[in-house]
Amino acid sequence: MAKDPTSWGDVAEWYDRMLGDGDTFQAKVILPNLTRLLSLEKDERVLDLACGQGYFAQAFAAQGAKVTGADVAPELIALAGKNAEKSAKGDAPAFLVAPSNDVAAVATGSIDKVTIVLALQNIEDVGGTFKECARVLAPGGSLHLVLNHPSFRVPKGSSWEWDKKTGAQYRRVDRYLMESKAKIQMRPGADPSATTVSFHRPLEYFVKALARSGFRVSDMEEWISHKKSDSGPRAAEENRSRKEIPMFMYLEARA
Numbered sequence: 519m520a521k522d523p524t525s526w527g528d529v530a531e532w533y534d535r536m537l538g539d540g541d542t543f544q545a546k547v548i549l550p551n552l553t554r555l556l557s558l559e560k561d562e563r564v565l566d567l568a569c570g571q572g573y574f575a576q577a578f579a580a581q582g583a584k585v586t587g588a589d590v591a592p593e594l595i596a597l598a599g600k601n602a603e604k605s606a607k608g609d610a611p612a613f614l615v616a617p618s619n620d621v622a623a624v625a626t627g628s629i630d631k632v633t634i635v636l637a638l639q640n641i642e643d644v645g646g647t648f649k650e651c652a653r654v655l656a657p658g659g660s661l662h663l664v665l666n667h668p669s670f671r672v673p674k675g676s677s678w679e680w681d682k683k684t685g686a687q688y689r690r691v692d693r694y695l696m697e698s699k700a701k702i703q704m705r706p707g708a709d710p711s712a713t714t715v716s717f718h719r720p721l722e723y724f725v726k727a728l729a730r731s732g733f734r735v736s737d738m739e740e741w742i743s744h745k746k747s748d749s750g751p752r753a754a755e756e757n758r759s760r761k762e763i764p765m766f767m768y769l770e771a772r773a
Contacts, residue, residue, distance in 0.1 A: 534655065546744040548635060549577055555737070555768065556631060556662060565629045565654055566611070567618045567647070568637030569651045572598030575611040578633075585611035585766055586629075588621050619646030621654065628655045635664045637765075639673070644724070648731035652773060661733060661771040663724070667740065667764050673700040673716040678759075680752070687752065687759040696718050710735045724769065733771035740764035 540755070552574070560582035566575040569587030571594045579585045579602075589595050592615045602610040614623050618634070618641055623673060632651045634641075640649055641654070651661050670689050679690040696722070701713040725735055743760045747753035 541768070543743070543773070544573060544636075547741050549574065551741055551768065552633070552635070552662070552664065553577070553581065553740070555770070556633070557606070558631075563628060563630045563656075565621070565624060565632045567621070567632060568641065569613070569635045570594050570637075572601050572611060572613060572616060573621075574633065574635050575613070576602060579609055579611045583631075584609065586624060587611050587613045588616045588618070588624070590615065610724045618644075619643045619650050621650055621743065624654045626653050627656045630644075630656055630659050631662060632659070633662045633664075636666065638663060638665050638716060638719070642715075644652075644719070645727050645730060646746070648727055648733065652731045652733065655773065659773070660736070663769040663771070665724070665767045665769070667767045668719060668721050668724070669694065669767075670763055671765060672704055672718050673698070675718065685755060687755050689759070689763045697723065721767075728769075728771045732773050734773075735769055736772045737768075737770035739768040741766040741768065 524603060525710065533585060556564075556578070557580060558581045562583045564575075564578050564583045564585045566572075566578065566587045569575045569589050570591075572587050575587035575598065577584045587595075588599055589598070595613050595615050598611070599614045603611070614621075616623065618637070632655060634647070634651075638644060638647075648661075670691060672691060672693060673692045676689060676691045678687060680687055698718045699715055700718070702716045703713055741764055742762075743765050745760060747756040750756075
């Protein structure tokens with residue numbers, strides 16, 4: 519089987535170490551907000567799609583949920599299993615190798631909540647993925663998505679810029695409505711030939727794709743970076759602009 523060009527398997531070890539840093543967006547922004555919004559109850563059944571090395575799946579299990587994690591990269595699933603063995607909190611998640619649009623091992627109507635965290639930009643078949651989410655969810659279940667904000671984080675089409683005339687930092691967006699895909703260096707500062715494919719879609723794409731799979735958007739939030747500039751002539755302005763421009767978007771959808 520040909521290797522999935524969107525897979526992060528080639529940098530599994532680096533990604534695992536990076537998430538262990540503690541000062542990441544995952545730890546400081548996404549997990550606290552997801553914990554608040556998911557409000558998991560004991561033994562709730564959660565499917566974490568495109569789970570990577572199990573960072574969020576383990577956190578959900580520690581909160582009392584019964585968790586299954588699935589990812590297309592066997593290297594990441596192997597790490598997820600090892601990490602789960604080391605954790606003593608809650609019941610260990612079950613992990614399986616599967617693409618997000620075909621999680622056949624998960625029974626129809628067997629899941630209370632599905633999460634897809636910072637992975638939709640690396641998934642080509644979004645429509646098929648949403649249909650699979652609809653299949654596995656029990657009546658009354660919900661789908662929870664966390665995305666790089668599609669309005670402000672366009673692969674190779676957006677950046678932070680500085681306006682010398684006004685002394686303002688702003689977010690430059692060169693394109694938005696047109697769907698696109700780009701090769702992105704997997705590990706900054708390392709081998710430039712090690713890339714994955716990242717897809718950009720506008721917000722309307724996700725809302726319509728959800729609707730085609732029988733979902734309606736029931737909640738939405740936009741989250742800012744936790745980073746802070748402590749020194750330098752631009753520090754105050756950098757901090758101001760970080761609070762104004764959200765880097766992440768959360769969507770809840772229900773059938």
